[in-house]
Amino acid sequence: MLDVCLLGTGGMMPLPGRWLTACYTRFNGSALLIDCGEGTQVALKSAGWSCHDIDVICFTHFHGDHISGLPGLLLSMGNADRTEPVTLIGPKGLERIVNNLRVIAPELPFRLEFIELENPEETIDINGYTLKAYTVSHNITCYCYAQIIKRAGKFMPEKAKENQVPMAVWSRLQKGENVELDGRTFSPDMILGPERKGIKLAYCTDSRPVPSIVKAAKGADLFICEGMYGEPGMEEKAKEHRHMTFIEAASLARNAGAKELWLTHFSPSLVRPKDFVEQARIVFRNTKVHKDGAAKTLEYPEK
Amino acid sequence: MLDVCLLGTGGMMPLPGRWLTACYTRFNGSALLIDCGEGTQVALKSAGWSCHDIDVICFTHFHGDHISGLPGLLLSMGNADRTEPVTLIGPKGLERIVNNLRVIAPELPFRLEFIELENPEETIDINGYTLKAYTVSHNITCYCYAQIIKRAGKFMPEKAKENQVPMAVWSRLQKGENVELDGRTFSPDMILGPERKGIKLAYCTDSRPVPSIVKAAKGADLFICEGMYGEPGMEEKAKEHRHMTFIEAASLARNAGAKELWLTHFSPSLVRPKDFVEQARIVFRNTKVHKDGAAKTLEYPEK
Numbered sequence: 001m002l003d004v005c006l007l008g009t010g011g012m013m014p015l016p017g018r019w020l021t022a023c024y025t026r027f028n029g030s031a032l033l034i035d036c037g038e039g040t041q042v043a044l045k046s047a048g049w050s051c052h053d054i055d056v057i058c059f060t061h062f063h064g065d066h067i068s069g070l071p072g073l074l075l076s077m078g079n080a081d082r083t084e085p086v087t088l089i090g091p092k093g094l095e096r097i098v099n100n101l102r103v104i105a106p107e108l109p110f111r112l113e114f115i116e117l118e119n120p121e122e123t124i125d126i127n128g129y130t131l132k133a134y135t136v137s138h139n140i141t142c143y144c145y146a147q148i149i150k151r152a153g154k155f156m157p158e159k160a161k162e163n164q165v166p167m168a169v170w171s172r173l174q175k176g177e178n179v180e181l182d183g184r185t186f187s188p189d190m191i192l193g194p195e196r197k198g199i200k201l202a203y204c205t206d207s208r209p210v211p212s213i214v215k216a217a218k219g220a221d222l223f224i225c226e227g228m229y230g231e232p233g234m235e236e237k238a239k240e241h242r243h244m245t246f247i248e249a250a251s252l253a254r255n256a257g258a259k260e261l262w263l264t265h266f267s268p269s270l271v272r273p274k275d276f277v278e279q280a281r282i283v284f285r286n287t288k289v290h291k292d293g294a295a296k297t298l299e300y301p302e303k
Numbered sequence: 304m305l306d307v308c309l310l311g312t313g314g315m316m317p318l319p320g321r322w323l324t325a326c327y328t329r330f331n332g333s334a335l336l337i338d339c340g341e342g343t344q345v346a347l348k349s350a351g352w353s354c355h356d357i358d359v360i361c362f363t364h365f366h367g368d369h370i371s372g373l374p375g376l377l378l379s380m381g382n383a384d385r386t387e388p389v390t391l392i393g394p395k396g397l398e399r400i401v402n403n404l405r406v407i408a409p410e411l412p413f414r415l416e417f418i419e420l421e422n423p424e425e426t427i428d429i430n431g432y433t434l435k436a437y438t439v440s441h442n443i444t445c446y447c448y449a450q451i452i453k454r455a456g457k458f459m460p461e462k463a464k465e466n467q468v469p470m471a472v473w474s475r476l477q478k479g480e481n482v483e484l485d486g487r488t489f490s491p492d493m494i495l496g497p498e499r500k501g502i503k504l505a506y507c508t509d510s511r512p513v514p515s516i517v518k519a520a521k522g523a524d525l526f527i528c529e530g531m532y533g534e535p536g537m538e539e540k541a542k543e544h545r546h547m548t549f550i551e552a553a554s555l556a557r558n559a560g561a562k563e564l565w566l567t568h569f570s571p572s573l574v575r576p577k578d579f580v581e582q583a584r585i586v587f588r589n590t591k592v593h594k595d596g597a598a599k600t601l602e603y604p605e606k
Contacts (some may be wrong), residue, residue: 103403
C-alpha cells in the first residue's frame with residue numbers, strides 16, 4: 001500500500017490556510033516528497049508526518065513556489081539527526097540550483113545525491129518503487145511524475161513443486177531475488193503466478209494539458225493534477241500562463257483512464273475552488289477538490 | 304508614531320502555529336522588515352499587513368531561519384507589481400548570499416540595493432528614520448538593530464520672528480530643510496524649540512547577552528529580544544548554542560532602561576513560553592510573551 005498526502009494546494013505563493021502544492025508519499029517506511037515550496041515543512045508537520053523519513057525529493061521544475069522550502073527542510077532534517085543520504089531528482093541544473101540555495105544550509109549531517117533528468121521520459125527504480133518522469137509544457141522545463149508500485153504474482157506452492165524449487169529458497173524468491181543453489185538457478189517466476197496489478201500515483205503541475213501527462217496518468221489509482229483556474233472564462237489566462245483549468249485537468253484524467261483526480265495548485269485569486277468542481281465532474285466524475293493535508297492510502301486492488 | 308508587529312516568535316524552524324521570528328514596522332507609509340525566515344510572507348498576510356510597502360529588509364545574520372523566506376517574499380512583492388527599489392541591509396556577504404538565493408527568483412520588476420555592515424557599530428539614515436546596527440555575539444556574525452524616529456522641536460513662532468525668518472520658508476524649515484532666501488541661510492533651529500524625545504525600537508536575536516545589546520536597547524520604548532529558553536536549568540544550553548534565557552534577556556532590558564520587553568525566538572522544544580515569563584518579570588517587570596502577530600503602535604511621548 002502507498003500512503004499519499006497532498007500537503008498543500010496553493011500555487012504561486014503560500015497563503016494563510018493554504019500551503020504551496022507538494023505531495024508526500026510513504027511506501028515501506030520510505031517517504032518521497034514531490035516539490036517543496038516555502039512552508040512545505042510546516043504543512044508536513046501539520047498533516048502529522050515527519051520530515052525524518054524523506055529519502056527522495058523530486059522537483060517538477062525550479063519556480064520558487066516549488067523549491068523555495070528546500071533549504072529549510074534540509075536544515076530541519078539535519079536537526080532531526082538524519083545521517084542517511086537524500087536523493088534529489090529534478091530537471092537538468094538541479095545540482096547547481098540546490099547548491100546555490102544551500103548558501104544558507106551549508107552544513108548537513110547527510111549527503112545529497114542528485115539525479116538530473118535529461119530525456120523527455122525517464123525511469124528510476126528506487127526504494128522498491130519505480131518513478132517515471134515525463135516532460136510537460138510550462139514556461140520553463142518541467143516534469144510530471146508517476147510513482148509505480150509493482151506487485152509480484154501470488155505465491156503458488158504447486159508451481160514451486162512442479163519446478164522442483166527447494167523450500168529453503170522460497171522466501172528469497174518471493175522477495176524477487178534470483179537464487180543459486182546446488183548448481184541450479186532459481187528465479188521468482190518459478191514459484192509465482194503472473195504479476196498482479198500494483199499501485200500507481202501520478203502528479204502533474206505546472207503545465208498546459210499535453211499527451212505526456214495522459215501517458216503519466218494512464219490507469220493511475222490517483223492522479224493529482226494542477227487546476228490553476230476553476231472559474232469559467234479563464235481559458236485564455238490558463239494558456240497565457242502555461243497552466244490548466246479544472247476542465248482541462250479533468251479531460252486529462254478521463255483520457256488517461258485514471259480512477260480519481262485531485263485538483264491542486266489553485267491560483268491565489270481562486271478563493272473557493274470547491275465552488276467550481278461540478279463543471280469538471282461532468283468531464284470526469286471522480287474529480288475532487290480537497291483542502292491541504294488530504295490523505296489517502298492506495299491499496300492493492302486484490303488481496 | 305511607529306507601528307510594530309512581531310510576525311513570528313519561533314527559532315530554528317517554522318512550526319504549525321508558530322512562525323519564525325521576524326519584525327515588521329511601519330513609519331510614514333514605509334515599512335521595514337527585520338529578518339525573513341521561511342513563511343514570514345504568510346505571517347505578514349495573517350497579521351493583516353502587506354508585503355507591498357516593504358522598502359527595507361534588515362538581516363541579523365545568515366542562518367536559514369532568518370533569511371530562508373527572502374526569495375519567496377521578493378517573488379510575492381514582484382507579483383504585487385512593486386517597481387520601487389528595495390534596500391537590503393545585513394552583515395558582510397549579504398549581496399553574495401542574496402544573489403545565490405535568487406537562483407529561484409532571478410527576475411524581479413524592482414532593483415535591490417545592498418548595504419553591507421562592516422563595523423561593530425553602524426548608523427544608516429533612511430526613509431525618515433535612523434537605523435543603528437551593533438554586532439552581537441552568536442556563532443556567526445550577527446547584528447542587532449535599533450530603529451530610531453527622531454522628533455524635531457516644537458514650532459515656536461515667537462522664535463521665528465525674533466530670528467527674522469520670513470513666513471514663506473517656515474513650512475520647509477519645519478520639515479528639517481535649510482533654506483536660502485535673499486542671500487540669507489535659514490536653518491530649522493531658528494524656528495524650532497529643542498529636539499523632543501522620539502521613538503525607539505530595538506530588536507535583537509540571536510546572541511549571548513553582551514554590552515552592545517544594552518547600547519542598542521538604551522531607553523527603547525520597545526525592546527524585542529530573543530529568549531530561546533525559558534525553563535530553569537537551560538543556562539548551559541543557552542551558552543553552548545550562543546543564545547539567551549528569558550532571564551538573561553530581562554537583565555539586558557533592565558540594564559538598558561527599556562520601557563517594555565517582548566521575548567521571542569523560542570526554541571521548538573519550548574511549547575508554552577508563557578509558563579516561564581514570571582521569573583523574567585522578577586528581573587524586568589514589563590516583560591511580555593506574546594503570540595505571533597502581536598502588534599503595538601509606539602507613539603511620541605508628548606503631543
